[in-house]
Amino acid sequence: MSPERLVLVGFMGSGKSTVGPLLAARLGWGFRDLDTWIEERTGRSVSALFRDGEEGFRRLEVEAAREAAGLTHHVIAAGGGAFARPETRALLRSGPSATVWLRCGLESLLARIPLDGSRPLAGSRETMAALLAERESSYRLADWTVDTTTAAPDEVARRIVEVVFAIRPPAARGATDR
Ligand code: S3P
Numbered sequence: 001m002s003p004e005r006l007v008l009v010g011f012m013g014s015g016k017s018t019v020g021p022l023l024a025a026r027l028g029w030g031f032r033d034l035d036t037w038i039e040e041r042t043g044r045s046v047s048a049l050f051r052d053g054e055e056g057f058r059r060l061e062v063e064a065a066r067e068a069a070g071l072t073h074h075v076i077a078a079g080g081g082a083f084a085r086p087e088t089r090a091l092l093r094s095g096p097s098a099t100v101w102l103r104c105g106l107e108s109l110l111a112r113i114p115l116d117g118s119r120p121l122a123g124s125r126e127t128m129a130a131l132l133a134e135r136e137s138s139y140r141l142a143d144w145t146v147d148t149t150t151a152a153p154d155e156v157a158r159r160i161v162e163v164v165f166a167i168r169p170p171a172a173r174g175a176t177d178r
Helices: 016-027 034-042 046-051 054-068 086-093 106-112 125-139 153-164
Strands: 005-009 030-033 074-077 097-103 144-147
Touching (some): 005 016, 005 086, 016 074, 016 153, 030 034, 034 046, 034 054, 034 074, 046 054
Parallel strands (some): 005 097, 030 074, 097 144
16 A cells, blocks of 8 residues: 655764655655654744653654644655654554655765754764664564765655655666565
């Protein structure tokens, strides 16, 4: 059965919030960013919520995922830690969802993540490398993986449509995707 919801997961800076709207436009679907939903719902920024403790933010993230699990014909961008939490992951995978890990090499991630305080868990190279290593086994549980290390956002969106909906241009037929 063709999925009716696409959920983008992966580390901070992997392109979820940038690729998501492009992907939604290609499909004629809506777009929902879980962090934005939380900020709108609470009237507070993610960094302000983290100042009161990460667990409070994670509880809101579960609620955001539960709400998103009721949506169809939507692309969902999940925050970088969402898929590493079993309860949140189960909600993101539920129903007619296809989950896509936007895999990205550490150097590209570091180059893309501004250390401006907007991402409370962003830190030194060592911190980020350790967090990425810790989360990789969770990201691998996604249905599909698309590498974003060097690809432009629109190319990533095109590739996601191709792999998830098995649409291939004639010249590429017969090529392996997985
Ligand atoms: C987080 C990633 C952020 C945001 C919060 C926590 C994480 O989202 O949810 O700062 O745990 O990696 P992005 O991946 O969109 O930056």
